[in-house]
Amino acid sequence: MNRVSIAGATGYTGIELLRLLVRHPSVRIVSLTAESHVGRNIAEVAPSLAGYLDHTLVPLDASIGQDCDILFLALPHTASMAHVPELLQGGCRIVDLSADYRLHDSQVYGEWYKTEHQNPELLKESVYGLPELHRSSIGSARLVANPGCYPTGVILAAAPLIQTGWGDADSIVADCKSGVSGAGRKLSQTTQFCEANEGVSAYGLAEHRHAPEIEQEISRLAARDITITFSPHLMPMTRGLLSTVYVNLKQEIDRDRLHEHYEAFYEKEPFVRVLPPGRFANTHFVAGSNFCDIGVQVDTRNRRAIITSAIDNLMKGASSQAVQNMNLMLGLEETVGLDTPPVFP
Ligand SMILES: NC(=O)c1ccc[n+]([C@@H]2O[C@H](COP(=O)([O-])OP(=O)(O)OC[C@H]3O[C@@H](n4cnc5c(N)ncnc54)[C@H](OP(=O)(O)O)[C@@H]3O)[C@@H](O)[C@H]2O)c1
Structure with a gap:
């Protein structure tokens, strides 16, 4: 079983990731972090997940990167970049749902996000996680920037x-x-x-x-x-x-x-x-x-x-695309855990 954790598990994309991952046959969920909801049970903050998970929400710190294979960052932009280098040092691979590693040019990042990038060297390494265009690079990436x-x-x-x-x-x-x-x-x-x-x-x-x-x-x-x-x-x-x-x-x-x-x-x-x-x-x-x-x-x-x-902005626009990237990174069938039909009406 591959161990996965989510930083920012209580937001909309974090909860959507969990909805997919609790049914994914090849992963086990390890740690879930939050900011204002630290100490509460995930099912209290996301009642849709009651009965599927019983994790207490923990603060984001470097140790999270040591006990998982894949870490999803579902944090506001500019919050991810402060943590990514030390998380990677812990040995995990990261799928970042924020915008922090999508732009390869730190100057362009600075212009549009009104702040200097804290680790521009990683912008050269990160892979833009749109499988239809970058499939072969995603498989071996340590840091995948999930597209907007x-x-x-x-x-x-x-x-x-x-x-x-x-x-x-x-x-x-x-x-x-x-x-x-x-x-x-x-x-x-x-x-x-x-x-x-x-x-x-x-x-x-x-x-x-x-x-x-x-x-x-x-x-x-x-x-x-x-x-x-x-x-x-x-x-x-x-x-x-x-x-x-x-x-x-x-x-x-x-x-x-x-x-x-x-x-x-x-x-x-x-x-x-x-x-x-x-x-x-x-x-x-x-x-x-x-x-x-x-x-x-x-x-x-x-x-x-x-x-x-x-x-669906929360799915192919965020969380299910992140799972598609995770599947590629782990060498799994790309569609595992994602082959559910849309909800209609
Ligand atoms: N929503 C979308 O459709 C969508 C689509 C594509 C990409 N994205 C990107 O995905 C990321 C997450 O979006 P979202 O819609 O899920 O956001 P959200 O609903 O606002 O959730 C943000 C999450 O991050 C936590 N958090 C907030 N500030 C933090 C900080 N300074 N340090 C650590 N954790 C912090 C929150 O914890 P608490 O709840 O405990 O405060 C919550 O779990 C964003 O970068 C967004 O741009 C979103």
């Missing part, structure tokens, strides 16, 4: 067009809608019921921190520096993330040809479902699963591809 929810949806939608050069990477516009759980369990004004319910709002336009992460991966695929337009919106739903990505085509391609291309690109991917021509992505049909559904269209009047992708 928006980047997962947008990169998977755009990659087949950018890698082939069919799409003009400079023209990418990503219009995205997220459920409120994307902001985490901590309290904030914008995520209160009365503020989020029955309204839709744009936020972070031209300055959301997921933009440089999307640009890093799209630039790698395009083999040059790319900037994109990324517009996130908050939707009055608990979970789900829909991305509509617009990309100008460099040549005439019709919808059916584009669809064939996407099907071929993701043919071997267990968790990407390319929808039949004429169907578009819907968050309802991926909820609670590790799937990313992708629907393609071409507006032939202006030669623009319109790609829709739907994920």
